[in-house]
Amino acid sequence: xxxxxxxxxxxxxxxxxxxxxxxxxxxxxxxxxxxxxxxxxxxxxxxxxxxxxxxxxxxxxxxxxxxxxxxxxxxxxxxxxxxxxxxxxxxxxxxxxxxxxxxxxxxxxxxxxxxxxxxxxxxxxxxxxxxxxxxxxxxxxxxxxxxxxxxxxxxxxxxxxxxxxxxxxx
Numbered sequence: 358x359x360x361x362x363x364x365x366x367x368x369x370x371x372x373x374x375x376x377x378x379x380x381x382x383x384x385x386x387x388x389x390x391x392x393x394x395x396x397x398x399x400x401x402x403x404x405x406x407x408x409x410x411x412x413x414x415x416x417x418x419x420x421x422x423x424x425x426x427x428x429x430x431x432x433x434x435x436x437x438x439x440x441x442x443x444x445x446x447x448x449x450x451x452x453x454x455x456x457x458x459x460x461x462x463x464x465x466x467x468x469x470x471x472x473x474x475x476x477x478x479x480x481x482x483x484x485x486x487x488x489x490x491x492x493x494x495x496x497x498x499x500x501x502x503x504x505x506x507x508x509x510x511x512x513x514x515x516x517x518x519x520x521x522x523x524x525x526x527x
Contacts, residue, residue: 438463440513448507457494
């Protein structure tokens with residue numbers, strides 16, 4: 358994954374309350390919706406909000422967190438695994454194939470702890486993600502092969518492989 362942080366030209370300028378408020382959101386889709394993260398004055402436990410959902414992220418005890426939820430990298434991996442599984446389900450349903458269950462397991466190839474320690478002084482991040490896909494159901498060999506090809510078309514996977522820019526919004 359390749360991410361670039363670009364600073365907004367107005368960075369450092371004082372913003373009015375109106376400028377700080379997010380733009381009105383179109384309820385027809387997820388584009389333009391903000392996902393928010395709130396962390397308290399101490400500790401790493403973070404409450405995230407997406408649409409009507411709240412969930413917690415934290416660091417493990419070994420990294421001085423409280424292990425109250427998955428780490429940010431685990432959520433990133435979860436996004437990939439769930440998108441892949443959903444993509445498989447959508448395709449199998451559309452084709453009316455007998456996919457009973459798709460299990461997608463992903464892991465990063467190394468610990469994220471060095472990233473936490475080095476992020477201020479060097480580029481960090483996941484360099485490799487390993488993936489396993491298990492398909493259950495009375496599928497033909499051709500259907501299994503096609504589903505594995507479709508798994509590579511998962512939008513989150515394509516986004517991660519292509520890379521993206523992260524910019525500071527006004």
